[in-house]
Amino acid sequence: DAKTTQPTSMDCAEGRAANLPCNHSTISGNEYVYWYRQIHSQGPQYIIHGLKNNETNEMASLIITEDRKSSTLILPHATLRDTAVYYCIALNAGNNRKLIWGLGTSLAVNP
């Protein structure tokens, strides 16, 4: 499994866009980039995933660089409820087993 690297913490003002980066320089061709978030003492919640193309859904947008070595999760208008730990992981579509998740980025959205 490819290793991912994320900043430990970030701050964002309410109503502004939150841009969360992730490095995955060793990602292989059949690994997708997934983003999850975890609000304190709850199970992680799926946000978005992508392989090569940029993706958008009702929660967020995912921008993947052309070389696939990094990606950015964008929350276009952050709210206080977006305060959470955000995890970026690489998953092989044929084998969803993931041994270890990193520490993620703790995002604090401030009023």
Place this chain on the structure above:
Amino acid sequence: DGGITQSPKYLFRKEGQNVTLSCEQNLNHDAMYWYRQDPGQGLRLIYYSQIVNDFQKGDIAEGYSVSREKKESFPLTVTSAQKNPTAFYLCASSTIGGTYGYTFGSGTRLTVV
């Protein structure tokens, strides 16, 4: 609504006791997983199962046991051999293959007293 249910939400265990955490899903997912999360840490895989009556160890399986007698259920037993069981336990399920990723339960917080 389809989902994955963990129970209980909070569990207290005396030292030397075995306890079993429940995980049930109605998503018709083939694969199920158990993760452990310690304060300020990421998730670590304990066990996973991709088919009924079969399961594999993850990175930290020592002191834990599982069973998969039904597709919908994947209970985790924390045995007395687990020296530091106090943690937040998360169950997840997924399809095998495909790109749908994981669906997680809401977790069980186990405390040894």
